[in-house]
Amino acid sequence: MIYMETCRVEDNRGVGGEYRILVLRSEQIAGSVLPGQFVHVRIPRRNDLVLRRPFSVFRVRNGCMEIFYKVVGAGTRVLAETRRHAALSVLGPLGRAFPDADPDAEPVLVAGGYGAAALYMVAEACRRRGTVLLGGASAGDILLGTEFESLGWRVEVATEDGSLGLKGRVTDLLDALIARRPGEHFEFFACGPEGMLRAVARRAMQKGVRAWLSFDRRMGCGVGACLACVLDVRDEGGRRRRVRVCREGPVFEAGTVVWEEDPGND
Amino acid sequence: MTEIGAERRAAGRKEPDLSTDIGGIRMKNPVMVASGTFGFGPEYADLVEPDRLGGVIVKGISLDPAAGNEPPRLVEVPCGLINSIGLQNPGVEYFVREYMPFLRDCGTTVIVNIWGRSIEEYRLVAIRLSEAGGVDGLELNLSCPNIREGGAAFGTDARLLRQVVTEVRASTDLPLIVKLSPNVPDIGELAVICEQAGADAVSLINTLPAMAVDVETRRPRLGNISGGLSGPAIHPVAVKMVWEATRACALPVIGVGGVSSLADALEFFIVGARAVAVGTATFSNPRCALEIVDGLREYLAGHGLAGMDDLIGTLET
Ligand SMILES: Cc1cc2nc3c(=O)[nH]c(=O)nc-3n(C[C@H](O)[C@H](O)[C@H](O)COP(=O)(O)OP(=O)(O)OC[C@H]3O[C@@H](n4cnc5c(N)ncnc54)[C@H](O)[C@@H]3O)c2cc1C
Ligand SMILES: Cc1cc2nc3c(=O)[nH]c(=O)nc-3n(C[C@H](O)[C@H](O)[C@H](O)COP(=O)(O)O)c2cc1C
Ligand code: FES
Numbered sequence: 001m002i003y004m005e006t007c008r009v010e011d012n013r014g015v016g017g018e019y020r021i022l023v024l025r026s027e028q029i030a031g032s033v034l035p036g037q038f039v040h041v042r043i044p045r046r047n048d049l050v051l052r053r054p055f056s057v058f059r060v061r062n063g064c065m066e067i068f069y070k071v072v073g074a075g076t077r078v079l080a081e082t083r084r085h086a087a088l089s090v091l092g093p094l095g096r097a098f099p100d101a102d103p104d105a106e107p108v109l110v111a112g113g114y115g116a117a118a119l120y121m122v123a124e125a126c127r128r129r130g131t132v133l134l135g136g137a138s139a140g141d142i143l144l145g146t147e148f149e150s151l152g153w154r155v156e157v158a159t160e161d162g163s164l165g166l167k168g169r170v171t172d173l174l175d176a177l178i179a180r181r182p183g184e185h186f187e188f189f190a191c192g193p194e195g196m197l198r199a200v201a202r203r204a205m206q207k208g209v210r211a212w213l214s215f216d217r218r219m220g221c222g223v224g225a226c227l228a229c230v231l232d233v234r235d236e237g238g239r240r241r242r243v244r245v246c247r248e249g250p251v252f253e254a255g256t257v258v259w260e261e262d263p264g265n266d
Numbered sequence: 267m268t269e270i271g272a273e274r275r276a277a278g279r280k281e282p283d284l285s286t287d288i289g290g291i292r293m294k295n296p297v298m299v300a301s302g303t304f305g306f307g308p309e310y311a312d313l314v315e316p317d318r319l320g321g322v323i324v325k326g327i328s329l330d331p332a333a334g335n336e337p338p339r340l341v342e343v344p345c346g347l348i349n350s351i352g353l354q355n356p357g358v359e360y361f362v363r364e365y366m367p368f369l370r371d372c373g374t375t376v377i378v379n380i381w382g383r384s385i386e387e388y389r390l391v392a393i394r395l396s397e398a399g400g401v402d403g404l405e406l407n408l409s410c411p412n413i414r415e416g417g418a419a420f421g422t423d424a425r426l427l428r429q430v431v432t433e434v435r436a437s438t439d440l441p442l443i444v445k446l447s448p449n450v451p452d453i454g455e456l457a458v459i460c461e462q463a464g465a466d467a468v469s470l471i472n473t474l475p476a477m478a479v480d481v482e483t484r485r486p487r488l489g490n491i492s493g494g495l496s497g498p499a500i501h502p503v504a505v506k507m508v509w510e511a512t513r514a515c516a517l518p519v520i521g522v523g524g525v526s527s528l529a530d531a532l533e534f535f536i537v538g539a540r541a542v543a544v545g546t547a548t549f550s551n552p553r554c555a556l557e558i559v560d561g562l563r564e565y566l567a568g569h570g571l572a573g574m575d576d577l578i579g580t581l582e583t
Contacts, residue, residue, distance in 0.1 A: 001312050002312040002313060003312070003313075004313055004552060004553070042550055042551070047345070047498070047526075048344050048345045048498075049342065050342060050345065050346060050347055050497045050498065050546055050547075050549065050550055051340075051342045051347060051549055051550065052549065052550055089551075091313070091552070217337065217338075218337065218338045218339065218340050218341070219340075220303075220340050220347070220349070220549050221303070221305075221309070221310075221548070221549045221552075222549075223305075223309050223310060223312075223313070223552075224305060224309040225303065225304055225305030225309040225310060225325075225548075226302065226303060226305070226340070226349070226351065226549065227302075227305075227325070227334065227339070227351050227354045228337075228338075228339045228340040228349065228351065229337075229339075230334070230337060230339070230354070231337075242333055242334070242354065247309075
């Protein structure tokens with residue numbers, strides 16, 4: 001069930017750099033959202049912004065859902081200025097969740113930037129604690145490390161400028177982890193820029209690991225009506241199909257995704 | 267609903283009559299949802315009761331499945347958006363099998379928007395939908411700017427327009443609405459051609475050709491380079507064109523373009539539209555069309571108008 005709920009802002013605080021946490025009082029959406037699902041938020045006071053903005057639900061606590069967001073443009077700037085007690089119109093929960101983790105596999109969460117927010121509920125839900133790999137351009141883009149640790153996960157960090165953790169990419173951490181534990185049966189959960197998702201998918205396919213990837217796409221309606229957010233996948237019969245990230249996704253199994261300009265997979 | 271009706275009668279006020287007729291299509295109220303913004307029917311079912319809408323205009327359907335354009339397919343611009351979806355759809359057979367059962371039961375008027383790469387394709391889709399049962403009318407999309415063959419030439423070339431409307435008219439008994447391109451010097455002339463060729467109504471406008479550029483990468487912001495502009499930005503353009511069309515021909519006109527409030531819908535009615543369709547505004551407020559229905563009822567009652575006929579075409583000049 002998709003709801004359109006008017007949510008009161010309980011808190012909206014900066015957590016370093018351009019990143020913020022928005023806490024929204026919610027019954028219907030907070031009561032039913034699953035890890036990996038997202039919401040579509042109407043930007044208040046700005047009728048010139050005709051589209052809602054999609055955000056993953058970061059977590060649910062005390063009857064509130066929280067959104068962990070980065071201020072990047074006009075819409076998120078207005079959100080950042082939204083005060084406590086303001087009312088926001090939120091559509092959700094949208095999309096399909098990450099599936100339950102395989103109990104026999106060692107879960108690895110791979111996050112680029114705010115992708116960490118989409119994986120936090122996965123970390124809460126997994127019976128088995130595994131490893132979280134956090135990547136970003138610089139130390140300020142490494143998010144939620146202590147939160148993942150307090151849930152009992154091992155956290156490893158890579159930054160492109162070397163300001164925190166390994167100097168390199170999050171997939172370098174993944175390579176090192178796979179190399180360290182050759183016999184291990186892994187399962188990957190990833191959210192981040194598309195290039196990162198693709199790199200995770202490639203490794204998963206090489207190693208025969210099941211990997212679940214959460215995609216970002218430009219969205220119009222968020223509910224499957226406008227066909228703005230499509231992605232090409234293959235169905236069980238190997239037929240190429242164009243599906244909607246907002247309905248059939250945002251989570252897809254790596255092996256089903258058709259990657260553009262990649263003859264290797266096509 | 268009944269309770270409110272009873273109260274009103276008790277107070278001696280008659281509920282205004284919102285029903286309307288579009289070239290033989292009976293509608294319980296004159297507010298529909300526009301093609302391409304409400305999917306194939308069921309997508310908004312959790313959020314919008316379809317039986318309270320005047321009608322649903324389904325996304326453009328073609329003979330064969332179409333994959334549409336490459337993403338990104340949508341970009342927001344001030345007071346509007348540019349889309350280059352490219353008429354993606356699963357083809358008429360799949361549509362009839364998978365979506366018509368829902369649409370037949372949804373309790374409102376169902377209009378299917380159709381397009382083709384040739385006149386023959388328009389005809390075949392029209393014939394298939396006439397047999398399907400449950401379709402109340404067809405809307406010929408002759409005006410989509412997003413695919414080269416996608417009807418834009420049909421909608422801007424007077425001779426082709428007459429030919430496609432005449433041939434589809436001869437192929438179906440369903441009421442025929444022709445959706446006109448705004449991309450023409452004289453919309454009235456084309457509306458007259460539709461009338462002469464046997465159309466039952468015209469709808470306008472479709473999106474306006476548009477483009478946006480990312481100034482950092484210097485790349486177009488749409489995968490298809492350009493697309494069609496919709497939303498509040500195009501509403502005044504649409505009002506003018508609807509006004510011209512209603513003056514030029516006797517066909518009922520459906521006003522489309524940037525309706526996001528009661529006032530926007532009222533403007534269309536006042537210049538002569540017999541119905542309106544809400545498009546882009548549904549994305550931000552899925553219940554926009556329903557709110558306009560409620561607002562319209564109050565407006566008519568508040569202005570002492572008994573029904574839509576007392577409002578439509580009452581522009582004072
Ligand atoms: C399923 C999903 C989950 C997301 N989860 C989060 C999250 O948890 N935290 C977070 O900070 N961000 C998240 N995003 C990205 C977020 O939607 C964009 O950062 C936001 O829409 C930017 O809006 P803006 O007006 O500030 O930016 P502008 O660049 O001014 O936006 C212009 C238009 O582009 C769209 N847009 C811009 N960037 C993106 C993007 N990366 N993805 C999709 N649309 C975009 C906007 O929605 C808007 O329509 C998610 C995106 C998707 C699709
Ligand atoms: C995402 C999107 C898809 C559309 N698809 C179609 C379509 O398939 N057929 C059609 O005739 N018009 C299509 N349109 C045009 C709308 O039906 C409408 O004419 C136009 O958007 C103007 O109305 P609006 O400003 O209320 O959106 C589409 C518009 C949008 C925004
Ligand atoms: S955003 Fe409209 S179909 Fe996905």
